[in-house]
Structure formats: structure tokens, C-alpha cells
Amino acid sequence: xxxxxxxxxxxxxxxxxxxxxxxxxxxxxxxxxxxxxxxxxxxxxxxxxxxxxxxxxxxxxxxxxxxxxxxxxxxxxxxxxxxxxxxxxxxxxxxxxxxxxxxxxxxxxxxxxxxxxxxxxxxxxxxxxxxxxxxxxxxxxxxxxxxxxxxxxxxxxxxxxxxxxxxxxxxxxxxxxxxxxxxxxxxxxxxxxxxxxxxxxxxxxxxxxxxxxxxxxxxxxxxxxxxxxxxxxxxxxxxxxxxxxxxxxxxxxxxxxxxxxxxxxxxxxxxxxxxxxxxxxxxxxxxxxxxxxxxxxxxxxxxxxxxxxxxxxxxxxxxxxxxxxxxxxxxxxxxx
Numbered sequence: 001x002x003x004x005x006x007x008x009x010x011x012x013x014x015x016x017x018x019x020x021x022x023x024x025x026x027x028x029x030x031x032x033x034x035x036x037x038x039x040x041x042x043x044x045x046x047x048x049x050x051x052x053x054x055x056x057x058x059x060x061x062x063x064x065x066x067x068x069x070x071x072x073x074x075x076x077x078x079x080x081x082x083x084x085x086x087x088x089x090x091x092x093x094x095x096x097x098x099x100x101x102x103x104x105x106x107x108x109x110x111x112x113x114x115x116x117x118x119x120x121x122x123x124x125x126x127x128x129x130x131x132x133x134x135x136x137x138x139x140x141x142x143x144x145x146x147x148x149x150x151x152x153x154x155x156x157x158x159x160x161x162x163x164x165x166x167x168x169x170x171x172x173x174x175x176x177x178x179x180x181x182x183x184x185x186x187x188x189x190x191x192x193x194x195x196x197x198x199x200x201x202x203x204x205x206x207x208x209x210x211x212x213x214x215x216x217x218x219x220x221x222x223x224x225x226x227x228x229x230x231x232x233x234x235x236x237x238x239x240x241x242x243x244x245x246x247x248x249x250x251x252x253x254x255x256x257x258x259x260x261x262x263x264x265x266x267x268x269x270x271x272x273x274x275x276x277x278x279x280x281x282x283x284x285x286x287x288x289x290x291x292x293x294x295x296x297x298x299x300x301x302x303x304x305x306x307x308x309x310x311x312x313x314x315x316x317x318x319x320x321x322x323x324x325x326x327x328x329x330x331x332x333x334x335x336x
Contacts, residue, residue: 002029003080005103007087007094008038008046010062011186012244012263015042016270017133017287018088019154022051024140024147035080037097044244045267048156058097065093074100086139087118107139132287153290154270158252166249170241176211180251182259182268183227184220184239190281190311191261193319195223199230200324201258201331206234208335210256213238215247215264256334258327261287269294274334276327280318281306297322297330 004025009015015038022034033053036046039062046055056077060066074097083105085098090111098106099117107120115121120143129135129147133154137147167173183198185191202212212232214224218240228235242250251257251268257275259265261282268275269289277289279298283305288296298304304318311318 002032002084003082004029004032004034005056005077005080005082005085005098005101006034006036007058007085007089007098007108008036008042009088010039010042012042012045013266013287014088014132014263015045016154016156016263016266017290018136019049019051019270020133020151021086021136021140022049023152024137026051028140035082041244045248048245048248060093067096070096071100073097074102077101088136088139092117109135109139130285133290154266155272156248156252156267156270158249158271162245163249163253166242166246167253169246170236170238170250172213172236172250174253176209177255178253179205179210179212179256179258180254180268181212181214181227182216182257182262182264183214183223184216184264185260185262186217186219187282187309190306190308190316190319192223193260193278193280193322195226196230197322197324197327198258199227199232201327202227202232202235204324204328205256205331206232212236213250215239215242215250216262256331258331265289276330276334278319278322278327280304280316280322281308281311283307295330295334297327 034051035054035056036052037056037058040057043055046052078101082103085103085106087095087108092112092114095114095117105120106118108118109124110121129138137151181198205212212235214237216239220239224237224239228237248267252271254273257268257273259277261279265277269291272291272293275294277294277296284296299322301317
């Protein structure tokens, strides 16, 4: 039985985009066991993926080298006798644990002087593989082989009873259609639609009979409170009140999702919910929502995408000019 250790990404959305690669590994090796080395905050998602055998918590904070700690973790993992490691991040430090674990085949893309750590280092051709999901999937193939197209989209299912449990836990009901807003974006403010625009859109949805829930991490609570304060007292601020399993369950019942380019956007896409995905500083040509029910809303202006955390020009036109009226036109098309 083949045993594979995947060093996963640090972001929830990227972990969702990893799933087609895991599907492909299972196609090639149906009986294999796939363990994922990933941060603790992604475990709620990874545990929900049927391809994953076990999640091993990566205890190292983002950016921390800690060679001794990585060596000790690698030594602990030697007993598992993995046949292959697939390293998705391009950093040197992400390749250390598989090397210290003495995993015989260590696969990943060339990056940060990792030639000694990876013995199956691949060169990435970004023109052939423009999407992140394609780049991940390529590492499931043998060296020199092409990925099968079309790739399967990520997909999530919610266990029976989980939705009802999450609704009860948070005091929510489904007596009205549900619109879920995801107003945060961990990467930075340049990916976030303005608070006032979310607030205005919430008001219009309330007027058409929707209940509106705001979803995100505890870091998004303040932004969500501002949306509520701007004329939306009936809107439920759930930011920081849900764990990842609750978030997946609640997204599964949404009649409409409006999201910035974020991890929750990718979860909603994997659940095939009707969604508007708002893009500003980032690009749907790299990390689009992979669902036939998702609509990308973006302005084609000269300076976008810039991939910056904060607008480098100071005007933030990529989002400021994406007005609520423009978005409402798309909402009407979806809910029609």
C-alpha cells in the first residue's frame, strides 16, 4: 500500500484547491493512504475531504524556520514509512520535514534552492499551468506526464445532521431565503469590497425577503459590525462564532453567497452554491471559484490585478468603482 505525505498550503482556500490533486492521486493509486501536514486551522476542512486519511498538524507559525523543530518532527514521521512526499508550498522550509523524515521520493516545484531537499524537483511552466489548481494537480502526475483535462472541481458534502446542529447551535432558522456575505479576506484590504457596499446590498436583500448572515473569522468581526451598524439591525454577524465545520454546513444552505476572493469563496464553490465572487487586486485567471454556479464580478481596469495587500496607487478603483448597483444587476440575474 502506497503511503503519501502531502505538505499542504497555509490557507483554507488553497487547501480546497488542493483537492483535485488528491482526487487524481486516488485515481492513480486507489488503495493509497494520503496524510496531510498542514496548519491546525485547516484541519476542519481537511477532515471533511474523503481522500484524506489523516491530518498531521504543522506546528510552525507562518514564516518560522525552526530547523531543530522541523528535524524533530521529521524524525517522528520516519516510523510512518512514507513512500512519497508532495510539497505544495514553494519555500525551502516546507521541504525540510520530508527530507528529515527520509521519505525516498520528494516531489515539488523548483524554488528557494531546494534541489538537495527535493529529489523530484519539477520546473513550473506558468503558461501551460496558469491556475493554482492545475499546478497542484501536476504534482500528482509522473514526471513529464500531463494532467488530465478537464480537472475535477473541488467538492464538499455536509454529513447528515450537521447543518441542523449548526443552525441550532447559532440560533438560526431557514424560514426565509438565506444570503451569506463573506466580507473578509485574510490576505489584505485590497481584496475586500467596501463595507458600505456590503451594507447597501444587505438592505436591498432584506427588502426582497432574504435574511442575511455575515460569515468570517474573528478578525472580520469588526468589519461585520460596521455592516450591521449601517442600517442592517436584522443582519446576523456570525464572524468568529463558527468553526470551519459550522461554516461549511451553513454555506451549504445558502441561496446566495456574495464573497471577496477568500477561503470561504472556495468553500462555497465546492458546495456549488449560487455565488457572486468579487475580485479586485487578485485574479480569477489564477484562483477562480471552481463551480458552474459561481459568477465572477470584476472590473477590467488597467492597474488590476496588482496582487498587493493594499492599493499601491491609493485610489482602490478596482473595488470602489464596482458599485452596489453593478453587483445588484448580477444578483437579480442569479436569483431570477
